[in-house]
Amino acid sequence: MKNKNTRLLILNGPNLNLIGKRETAIYGNVSLNDYLNQLKTNYSSILIDYQQFNLEGELIQAIHQANNTYDGIILNPGAYAHTSIALRDAIKAIDIPTVEVHISNVFQRESFRKHSYISDVCKGCIIGFGLQGYRLAVESFIYDKDCFF
Ligand code: DQA
Numbered sequence: 001m002k003n004k005n006t007r008l009l010i011l012n013g014p015n016l017n018l019i020g021k022r023e024t025a026i027y028g029n030v031s032l033n034d035y036l037n038q039l040k041t042n043y044s045s046i047l048i049d050y051q052q053f054n055l056e057g058e059l060i061q062a063i064h065q066a067n068n069t070y071d072g073i074i075l076n077p078g079a080y081a082h083t084s085i086a087l088r089d090a091i092k093a094i095d096i097p098t099v100e101v102h103i104s105n106v107f108q109r110e111s112f113r114k115h116s117y118i119s120d121v122c123k124g125c126i127i128g129f130g131l132q133g134y135r136l137a138v139e140s141f142i143y144d145k146d147c148f149f
Pocket of ligand 1 (some may be wrong): 015016078079101102113
């Protein structure tokens with residue numbers, strides 16, 4: 001079944017405000033704002049909000065506030081994936097599911113990016129599909145897992 005009235009919050013961690021300008025060989029040259037605005041337009045039948053925080057505490061606060069306001073969180077934690085137990089605890093502390101997104105394939109990069117403190121407490125992970133990882137994450141919330149089309 002397709003879920004109507006879905007409310008999703010897309011949260012982005014540190015340095016992701018620079019996507020489009022930063023390390024373009026890895027992340028591409030489309031700005032995250034432009035991409036997510038287009039995503040909102042393309043999925044205008046559901047509610048999609050997005051925010052970006054460079055500070056860990058602000059990201060954690062946004063996760064707390066999203067609880068029971070949204071049906072799910074799509075989270076690109078940036079480098080906090082590899083460092084933050086506090087972020088993991090925040091995800092565990094809320095009642096709504098989180099999907100982890102990474103634009104790049106972190107498993108093809110430096111070894112310190114291969115571990116995420118949050119993957120196993122997330123509903124699922126979408127890694128290495130570029131910006132379209134956000135769209136795939138949105139689709140994962142719109143469709144039940146037993147609905148193939
Ligand atoms: C990233 C991967 C992280 O390792 C890195 O620190 C980022 C971006 C990604 O989307 O590929 O800032 O989360």
